[in-house]
Amino acid sequence: MTFAETILLAAIAGGTIFVGLPLARMKMSPRTRVMIAMFSVGILAFLLVDVLGHGYEQAEGAVEAFGEDEGSLGYAVALTALLLGGFTLGSFGIGLLERKIRSAKRDRLPPIAGGATDTLTVQESQRLDLQIDESAKQALQTGLFIAAAIGLHNFAEGLAIGVSAGTGEIALATVLVIGFALHNATEGFGIIGPLGDVRPSWRWLGLAGLVAGLPVVIGASIGYSVDSEALEVAFFGLAGGAILFVIGEVWHGARRYGHKELGLRMLAAGFSAGRLTACVSAYAGG
Numbered sequence: 001m002t003f004a005e006t007i008l009l010a011a012i013a014g015g016t017i018f019v020g021l022p023l024a025r026m027k028m029s030p031r032t033r034v035m036i037a038m039f040s041v042g043i044l045a046f047l048l049v050d051v052l053g054h055g056y057e058q059a060e061g062a063v064e065a066f067g068e069d070e071g072s073l074g075y076a077v078a079l080t081a082l083l084l085g086g087f088t089l090g091s092f093g094i095g096l097l098e099r100k101i102r103s104a105k106r107d108r109l110p111p112i113a114g115g116a117t118d119t120l121t122v123q124e125s126q127r128l129d130l131q132i133d134e135s136a137k138q139a140l141q142t143g144l145f146i147a148a149a150i151g152l153h154n155f156a157e158g159l160a161i162g163v164s165a166g167t168g169e170i171a172l173a174t175v176l177v178i179g180f181a182l183h184n185a186t187e188g189f190g191i192i193g194p195l196g197d198v199r200p201s202w203r204w205l206g207l208a209g210l211v212a213g214l215p216v217v218i219g220a221s222i223g224y225s226v227d228s229e230a231l232e233v234a235f236f237g238l239a240g241g242a243i244l245f246v247i248g249e250v251w252h253g254a255r256r257y258g259h260k261e262l263g264l265r266m267l268a269a270g271f272s273a274g275r276l277t278a279c280v281s282a283y284a285g286g
Contacts, residue, residue: 006165013181014216018209020188024200038263042270048243055083055236083237090241139198142249147191147211149242156235158219166224
């Protein structure tokens with residue numbers, strides 16, 4: 001498979017992220033928003049298990065190779081450290097960054113001054129409008145954080161596509177593209193899940209799609225020429241940590257709409273959908 005063909009297939013796999021994004025432009029009831037948000041949590045939960053599972057398998061393989069005198073202890077320790085370090089950076093690092101950004105934005109809100117009752121009411125109204133606007137910005141920001149987390153995951157997937165194609169495993173590369181395309185088609189729901197009542201612009205949806213989908217192409221281009229297990233493990237760890245963080249964000253945002261039992265059922269449905277796409281791709285490759 002040529003480099004151009006590999007990049008084209010990777011672009012198709014990454015482009016399917018746009019399938020679920022247009023739903024964010026529709027007017028939906030709180031019940032529907034809970035369904036989408038918690039379905040996205042289920043998908044993200046499956047991705048968390050999936051990416052950490054891949055990283056763990058590679059790190060465990062290095063440990064087993066050392067036990068069989070076919071590898072070095074240093075390499076096994078390094079892969080494990082990359083996985084754990086990436087996970088820590090992806091979860092705590094993004095959380096600290098987001099809190100810093102939100103804190104800086106809150107500090108820029110004008111204070112409510114004292115004075116006559118009618119003047120105070122006007123100022124309170126203005127501040128409330130600013131807070132509502134800030135809430136919408138935070139929802140869009142969370143959506144982009146989710147897109148970035150999925151992008152890290154997709155970068156690792158792109159590496160797998162590129163490595164398979166570059167080493168002549170064309171059948172495997174094709175199966176990976178099909179499987180990742182199915183995954184990405186549902187991952188779009190994960191991005192729009194926390195938006196709530198916010199109706200994003202088409203420009204924002206395009207940006208979110210590029211942030212989440214373009215890393216597949218970048219990863220494939222690197223993987224085609226550079227076969228680095230350490231790089232894959234590091235990005236699996238980063239993706240896992242970032243996904244764990246955004247699961248908490250989406251879950252917290254969905255709670256304000258109620259419908260707890262419905263939300264739990266949709267979470268299970270989202271996890272099952274993620275698992276089903278993995279089974280389909282595995283069956284196709286079997």
